[in-house]
Amino acid sequence: MEILSTENVTFRYPGSPQYVLEDINFSIHKGDFAILCGPSGSGKSTLLRMFKQELLPHGECSGSFFYKGNSLQDMDRLTVAKEIGMVFQDPDNQIVMEHVMDELLFGMENMGYPTDVMRRKVAEMVHFFGLQDLLETRTDELSGGQKQLINLASVLLLDPNILLLDEPTAQLDPIAAKEFIHLLKRLNDEFGITILIVEHRLEELFSLANRVILLDKGRLVFDTSPRDAVSHMYTSMRHFLPSAALVYLDHSEERRQEKIPLSVREAKKWVVNANLSFVQKKEKLLPEQEPFVELRKIDYQYSKHSEPVLKNLSFSVNRGEWMSLVGANGTGKTTVLKLIGGLLKPQHGYIKYSGRKVKQIDQEEIGYLPQNPKTFFLHDTLFDEYRQIAKANQKNVEAIDSLVRKFQLRELLTRHPYDLSGGEMQKAALVGILLGEPSLLLVDEPTKGMDPDFKAEFGELMQELVNEGLTVIMVTHDIEFAAHYSTRCSMIFRGDITVSEQTQSFFRENTYYTTAINRITREGSGLSPVTLEEAMLLLQKNGI
Amino acid sequence: MIRGFRSIHPFVLFVYYVYIITSLMLYQHPFFLLTALCLVVYVHVLLDRGEQLKRWIWMLVLMSIFIFILTPFFNRRGNHVLFYLFDNPVMLEAVIQGVMIALTLMCILAVFITFNIVMTSDKFLFIVSKWFPKWGMLIMLSMRFVPLLRKRLQDIEQVQQVKGVSLRQGTVRQRAKNGMLLMQILLTFSLEESIQSGDSMTARGYGLQKRSKYHPYEMTHRDWALGFVMTVFFGIILYGWWLEDGVLALLPALEPIWLSGREWFFYAIWFMFIGIPIFVEGREVLKWKYYQQKM
Numbered sequence: 001m002e003i004l005s006t007e008n009v010t011f012r013y014p015g016s017p018q019y020v021l022e023d024i025n026f027s028i029h030k031g032d033f034a035i036l037c038g039p040s041g042s043g044k045s046t047l048l049r050m051f052k053q054e055l056l057p058h059g060e061c062s063g064s065f066f067y068k069g070n071s072l073q074d075m076d077r078l079t080v081a082k083e084i085g086m087v088f089q090d091p092d093n094q095i096v097m098e099h100v101m102d103e104l105l106f107g108m109e110n111m112g113y114p115t116d117v118m119r120r121k122v123a124e125m126v127h128f129f130g131l132q133d134l135l136e137t138r139t140d141e142l143s144g145g146q147k148q149l150i151n152l153a154s155v156l157l158l159d160p161n162i163l164l165l166d167e168p169t170a171q172l173d174p175i176a177a178k179e180f181i182h183l184l185k186r187l188n189d190e191f192g193i194t195i196l197i198v199e200h201r202l203e204e205l206f207s208l209a210n211r212v213i214l215l216d217k218g219r220l221v222f223d224t225s226p227r228d229a230v231s232h233m234y235t236s237m238r239h240f241l242p243s244a245a246l247v248y249l250d251h252s253e254e255r256r257q258e259k260i261p262l263s264v265r266e267a268k269k270w271v272v273n274a275n276l277s278f279v280q281k282k283e284k285l286l287p288e289q290e291p292f293v294e295l296r297k298i299d300y301q302y303s304k305h306s307e308p309v310l311k312n313l314s315f316s317v318n319r320g321e322w323m324s325l326v327g328a329n330g331t332g333k334t335t336v337l338k339l340i341g342g343l344l345k346p347q348h349g350y351i352k353y354s355g356r357k358v359k360q361i362d363q364e365e366i367g368y369l370p371q372n373p374k375t376f377f378l379h380d381t382l383f384d385e386y387r388q389i390a391k392a393n394q395k396n397v398e399a400i401d402s403l404v405r406k407f408q409l410r411e412l413l414t415r416h417p418y419d420l421s422g423g424e425m426q427k428a429a430l431v432g433i434l435l436g437e438p439s440l441l442l443v444d445e446p447t448k449g450m451d452p453d454f455k456a457e458f459g460e461l462m463q464e465l466v467n468e469g470l471t472v473i474m475v476t477h478d479i480e481f482a483a484h485y486s487t488r489c490s491m492i493f494r495g496d497i498t499v500s501e502q503t504q505s506f507f508r509e510n511t512y513y514t515t516a517i518n519r520i521t522r523e524g525s526g527l528s529p530v531t532l533e534e535a536m537l538l539l540q541k542n543g544i
Numbered sequence: 545m546i547r548g549f550r551s552i553h554p555f556v557l558f559v560y561y562v563y564i565i566t567s568l569m570l571y572q573h574p575f576f577l578l579t580a581l582c583l584v585v586y587v588h589v590l591l592d593r594g595e596q597l598k599r600w601i602w603m604l605v606l607m608s609i610f611i612f613i614l615t616p617f618f619n620r621r622g623n624h625v626l627f628y629l630f631d632n633p634v635m636l637e638a639v640i641q642g643v644m645i646a647l648t649l650m651c652i653l654a655v656f657i658t659f660n661i662v663m664t665s666d667k668f669l670f671i672v673s674k675w676f677p678k679w680g681m682l683i684m685l686s687m688r689f690v691p692l693l694r695k696r697l698q699d700i701e702q703v704q705q706v707k708g709v710s711l712r713q714g715t716v717r718q719r720a721k722n723g724m725l726l727m728q729i730l731l732t733f734s735l736e737e738s739i740q741s742g743d744s745m746t747a748r749g750y751g752l753q754k755r756s757k758y759h760p761y762e763m764t765h766r767d768w769a770l771g772f773v774m775t776v777f778f779g780i781i782l783y784g785w786w787l788e789d790g791v792l793a794l795l796p797a798l799e800p801i802w803l804s805g806r807e808w809f810f811y812a813i814w815f816m817f818i819g820i821p822i823f824v825e826g827r828e829v830l831k832w833k834y835y836q837q838k839m
Contacts, residue, residue: 054746081749088747093740098687099666105758107748112756119758140691155748343702368706374733375700378709378725392708418736436707 002069003162003194004028004051004084009063011046020046022218024063028162028196028211033188035205035226036198037240038215040421040451044198047215048164052086053077082111085160089167089449091147095139100131103139103150107158125153129183143329145176152183162194163187169201170449173329173477178204200451203242203516206230207262227260239452243267243480243516246532251276251539267520278527278538290355291316292471293340293440298349300335309335311495313349317488322462322472324482324503326513327492333475334371336492337442340473341368364393367438371445373429377417382409382428385417389435403431407461423454427461434465441465443474447481459485483507483515483530504530548828549591549821553767554667555674556774561659563778564818568651571781571790574640575803576814577647583818584654590825596657604653608646615642621795637794640801644792658821666760673757681755692737697730770820777817784810 005027012019021043028034036044049055050065053072065072072080088094097103104125108118126132129149134142142150148168155163165184169177185208187193199205206212212229214221214237222232230245238246244267245260252259252274261267294316301308309332317323325333338344340351342360353361370376379385386400404410407427412420420428426446433441446462447455455478463485466472476482482489483503490500491513499506507514507530511522517535521528529535552560568580588597615638617629622637665687673680701711709722745751784790789807793799803811816823 052747055743078749078752081747081752086744086747088740088744090737090740092692093737094744096685096688096741096745098684102684106745106750109755109758110749110752112753114756115759138691139688140695151744158748338702341702341706343705363706363708366706368703370699370703372699374736375696375703375729376707378704378729389707418732432707 001030002027003030003032003067004196005066006047006050007064007066009047009050009061009065011043011050011059011061013057013059019218020059021050024215024220026213026220026223027066028194030161030194031188031192032211033185033195033209034197034211034213035202035209036196036213036215037200037202038221039237039453040423041217042215043218044215045166048086048166048196048198051084051164052080055086078111082158083161084164085155085158085162086164087148087151087155087166087168089170091144091151091171094151095147098138098140100137100139100142100150101135104154104157107154111158121157125157129153143176144172145179148172148176148180149183152180156187160193162196165195165197165199167198167200167449169199174479175328177201181205181208184208200240200449202240202452206242206245207266226262227257230260230262231255231257237453239456243532244520247271247517247520247535250532250536264516264519268523271521272523276521276539278521278529278535289318289320291352292319292321292354293317293361293473294352295336295339296349296352298339298346298351300332300339300344300346309495310339310346313492313496315490315497315500317471317473319471320466320469321488322466322486323474324486324489325473325475325492326477326479326482326489331492332495333492334444337368337444337473337475340440341366341442343368361440364436365439367433367436367441369426369429369433369441369443369446371448373422373425374418376429376432380416381414382417383413385432386413386435389432393436395435399435403434407431422449423451423458426450426458430461439469439471441470441472443472443476445476445478446474447476447478455481479507479513480515480531483518484533504534549587549824550662552770552824553761553763554663554671555763556767556771557662557667558671559771560774560820561655561663563774564655565652567778567781567814567817568648568655570785571814572644572648573790573792574643574647574801575792576790576811577644577651579811579815580651580818581647581654583815583822584651584658587658587821587825588654590822590829591658591661596661597654600653600657604650607653608650611649612642612646615639615645623798637798640792640798641794670761677755677757689738693730693734696733697726700726700730700733770824774817774820777813777820780813781810781817784813790814 006024009021009024010019011021024047036048038044046057049057050061051067051072054077067075067080067084095103097106101122104122105118108121113121126135131149131153134146134150139147139150152168163184169180172180181204184195184197188195197205206226206229209226211223212226213223214229214233222229224232230241230249233240234249242262244262244264247267248259248261248270249255252270259270261270296314298310298313299308300310313332313336315336325336327333335344339346340361342363350357351361352358377385379388383400386404387397390396390400404413407430409424409428409431412424412428417425417428446458450458459481462472466487474482474486486503488500489503489506490497491506492498499509501509507518508528515530517532518528518530521535527538529538568577571577585594585597588594616634617632619638619641620633620635622635624636625633626636626639627634669680669683672683704710704722704726705712709725711719711723711726713719714722781790787806789810792801
């Protein structure tokens with residue numbers, strides 16, 4: 001049965017000649033788990049919002065929407081609010097109450113439920129989600145994953161028939177993201193709740209969904225099964241696909257659509273059957289160098305009574321390196337960055353910079369790209385921002401010009417920074433930082449919320465900067481990104497660095513905390529590659 | 545806390561606090577006030593072993609001593625001269641007055657501290673939103689907003705410090721200018737983010753109709769009974785005040801401090817009225833002791 005459908009939907013912003021959405025026709029059936037994907041700016045989020053008429057951005061809209069065969073425009077708004085649930089991207093901004101319990105009740109109070117009904121529903125939901133211990137907590141003390149869980153629970157309490165999710169895992173770490181996605185699958189399996197999800201992080205989703213809808217530049221490209229989608233997207237949108245499928249499509253001769261593996265398990269089976277083997281390659285060792293930044297025996301705790309975050313941490317980074325700091329939430333990754341950046345003072349230990357002990361590294365030598373680039377901009381347009389930074393650093397307009405050209409930001413110069421997409425904003429902030437010509441760049445979770453194509457572009461840009469001599473220390477949860485670009489990886493655990501190795505050997509030695517491709521090829525003979533590019537390289541050599 | 549004083553319905557609690565503070569202000573008699581002070585301190589001990597009181601005790605004592613000393617200096621009305629200080633008479637009446645004001649102040653502050661322990665923010669909000677639902681909603685939204693704002697400001701400050709826009713370095717003028725810039729970006733940033741909060745509220749049907757309110761508290765028989773008893777007590781206390789039995793007359797003639805006749809009746813009522821929390825809490829303690837002995 002059709003639950004949600006559109007007919008000839010077209011949308012554009014007022015005064016803009018370009019259509020955000022053009023002639024969209026599709027329908028979602030009851031019990032579907034559908035992914036809506038596409039590059040940034042393809043109109044996915046706008047389309048999703050159209051099913052919640054109140055959230056529709058201001059603009060010219062034509063076409064019709066149907067919910068269970070009735071036109072959405074004519075339906076009672078209360079019924080729509082109840083039966084079509086929506087979860088958004090940012091876990092923080094969706095929460096409006098101070099305590100978890102009040103947040104859960106918020107939607108039900110809007111619906112005018114009596115107290116005993118609310119009490120019963122909350123009790124049910126708490127059991128299903130296992131939220132017992134969180135009920136009395138303040139919402140700002142929760143982790144990102146927990147916040148998103150509360151958001152989902154709060155929507156589910158209204159008994160929706162369909163859930164619309166707008167990049168719900170973009171701001172979460174990979175473990176929390178996986179848990180969230182699997183919870184959606186459970187809701188879909190056990191309760192038949194229809195799910196329509198807009199998402200960039202597709203590694204997991206392809207094996208769980210039953211439909212993939214691709215939008216590009218406001219047009220619907222296809223609406224098909226995941227396997228079919230994979231074979232369509234292989235050439236043009238490679239970065240969006242899971243490694244499991246890519247390794248098959250890269251290396252299999254037959255390329256039969258029904259055989260495309262979507263999960264690590266399936267891909268592993270294929271690798272063993274196909275008897276793929278990878279050559280043993282001597283690892284190119286990075287030349288030993290004087291450490292550029294060195295932390296010795298650092299202790300840090302935020303307040304006298306809290307648990308210390310860093311305990312006797314020693315850590316060094318060489319000049320020209322791209323170091324990735326990985327590790328679970330709350331292990332102190334960001335704290336390390338802030339210590340190096342001089343934003344926090346260690347309670348014990350010292351920092352050496354270029355071999356000299358310093359109280360604090362000269363902040364002009366450091367660039368800090370924060371997790372949320374919105375905190376970086378102070379002025380109304382990008383150009384104003386750059387001009388101010390240039391003035392402070394005694395640079396002329398040419399310096400701005402050359403950087404802007406390099407980063408292809410020319411068209412965006414007159415825009416307000418907040419009008420840029422998440423990825424563009426990261427890039428714009430990076431340009432601002434580079435204007436100060438730092439020799440050390442500190443980056444905090446740069447790939448959060450970026451679409452895969454943009455991520456690749458950003459990675460290449462950073463790579464270029466590193467080749468030109470910039471030293472980068474990056475905190476990340478994105479294992480694939482770290483494996484692909486960084487030269488060394490360090491894992492932080494319980495306030496100390498447990499391993500610090502060259503990227504390849506780091507991931508090769510890890511069993512669980514490693515890239516999908518490494519997990520897939522682990523049982524083949526020879527050395528298992530860490531990235532797809534490496535796999536291509538090693539396998540070809542084998543063939544010769 | 546399922547039982548005990550804290551579990552009483554917020555309305556009853558609120559009314560009790562209104563009663564008790566009014567009574568403390570009306571009954572100006574050292575004997576009554578001293579009794580009240582002892583009882584309130586004991587309530588503190590029962591509630592949290594006096595933890596909260598300890599944090600305030602110095603301020604309380606200092607303020608009371610201050611008032612106790614100052615009152616006789618400014619108040620020179622009375623019939624009994626105790627001694628002369630810099631040629632000014634210090635009256636017995638004024639000293640007693642000082643004692644009473646100091647005691648009243650201590651009692652009211654100590655009661656307020658128990659109010660703080662017993663009436664947690666959610667209970668208070670529950671009462672506010674009963675009478676002013678819109679205001680209640682607004683308070684709840686801003687309670688969530690404040691920590692968010694603080695966190696954002698901290699983020700902005702740190703990022704800008706590395707960028708060279710600092711509040712800790714430079715001339716005062718430069719720092720002030722930087723501060724304004726940071727506030728401006730904090731506002732823009734927060735407005736931008738709150739659009740999303742608005743969306744999430746709309747998506748959950750906010751503003752479509754009159755909201756209902758979840759009632760976490762129910763009026764039990766005990767709450768009704770307690771409300772009734774304390775209203776009767778308060779009525780008697782008011783009557784006593786009207787009869788001037790709970791007030792020590794200082795002028796035109798000083799009344800003897802020791803109680804006499806009818807005053808003892810009002811004293812008994814006063815004792816029971818202020819002691820209500822002790823009765824409610826103590827019952828639980830006794831029950832628990834009895835339960836342990838049976839085991």
